Amino acid sequence: MCSKRKTCHGGPSQQEQGSPAIANEVFVIDEEVSHLTRLKSEPSERTRACLHAGKSHISTFKLLSSRESNRSGFGRFSSADCSYALRKHLPVRGPWCVDSMDCAAYISQFSSDGSLLIAGFRGGRIRIYNADKKWKIHKDINCKSLRWTVSDIALSPDQQYLAYSSLTPTVHIVNVQNALKQSHANITDIHEGLNFSAADDESSFGIFSIKFSKDGHELVVGNSNESICIYDLGANKVTERIHAHVADVNAVTFADESSDVLYSGSDDSLCKVWDRRCHKSAKPVGVLAGHLDGVTFIDSRGDGHYFISNCKDQTIKLWDIRKLSSATKEQVGRQTQNVHSDDQLWQKSTVPNYMY
Incomplete structure (x- = not known):
């Protein structure tokens, strides 16, 4: 069809441009392309009918709720539903290289307002990039007392202090808002060390997860000692220890601004909910079973x-x-008995040495 419309110069001839048949043919093609584009960028008619949406906008929340309740009868998104949801949320630019280092980038996170990107590298470096200033380096930190890698980082709610951990029982805190761009431990900045070891415990452990409370007064950590520890920054001591799981605690966070409720995730495949108001029982108020392997990260919506x-x-x-979940202790035990607890922190990293 296209070959009949081409001249030796690659375009339609003057006669063809004025032909009603050709014009109608082009119109039909445009209509087909437009129709296929709509099919691939709008929810399916079946989804619209289930949600009684007509031609109105459908929120992603409604789409997800409909899928979870299987209102469409498919048990999954159609290709049109997927395209509709993805085009609303996936970035359309990038990726682009922000920085290049001679060691692997192990962990990164944005500040709550999105203005800063913090990245931890295996070579004992943490760099903070200013997203509002074309990703210029805001702070370049040489870490203290590091073992293998920076295992986690946490920025205080006021974005003044950065806490970083490694595979040791110590968390270091450094001021990231002072005038010095370069930060060397105990030279240009004081990297205060917070010891999470018990006074009568000589065993060593690594810290995998660290979070500030919403008011910035406490730190909670999860560690390879299968425990959750809470540090009161004002009192300068560990105030609570909870033997939380039967494997490494890879992730911890506060549930909301009250800091009374905690969430934890472990290599035992379980997520647990802890209420500090009844912590003396050393039992979780809820156990969430459903994952089939170790939980690596959790994040709270902040609403409890x-x-x-x-x-x-x-x-x-x-x-x-x-x-x-109403799962019994025996059911949870059967689920976790075959879980692999191979710790990727101790394996050779294959992560590229780039930050995107």
Whole structure:
């Protein structure tokens, strides 16, 4: 069809341009392309009918709720639903290289307002980039007392202090808002060390996860000692220890601004909910079973109801703690007995040495 419209110069001839048949043919093609584009960028008609949406906008939340309740009868998104959801949320630019280092980038996170990007590298370096100033380096930190890598980083709510951990029982805190761009431990900045070891415990452990409370007065950590520890920065001591899991605690966070409720995730595949107001029982107020391998990261919505978890089984789950599982202790035990607890922190990293 196209070859009949081409001249030796690659375009339609003057006669063809004025032909009603050709014009009609081009119009039909445009209509087909437009129709296919709409099919690939709008929810399917079946989804619209289930949600009684007509031609109105459908929120991603409604799409997800409909899928979870299987209102469409498919049990999954159609290709049109996927395209509709993805085009609303996926970035359309990038990726581009922000920095290049001679050691692997192990962990990174944005500040709460998105203005800063903090990255931790295996070579004992942490760099803070200013996203509002074309990713210029805001702070370049040489870490103190590091073992193998920076295992986690946490920025205080006021964005003045950065806490970083390694595979040791010590968390270091450095002021990231002072005038000096270069920060060397105990030279240009004081990297205050907070010891999470018990006074009567000579065993060593590594810290995998660290978070500030919403008011910035406390730190909570998860460690290879299968425990959760809470440090009061004002009192300068560990105030609570909870033997939380039967494997490494890879992720911890506060549920909301009250800091009374904690979430934890472990290599035992379980997520647990802890209420500090009844912590003396050393028992969780809820156990969330569903992952098939170790939980690597959790993050709270901040409302005390929802949090999200990432797992080595290649799934991400959204949890509502108001609907805790009714699984018995025996069922949970059967689920976790075959879980692999191979710790990737101790294996050779294959992560590229780039920050995107």
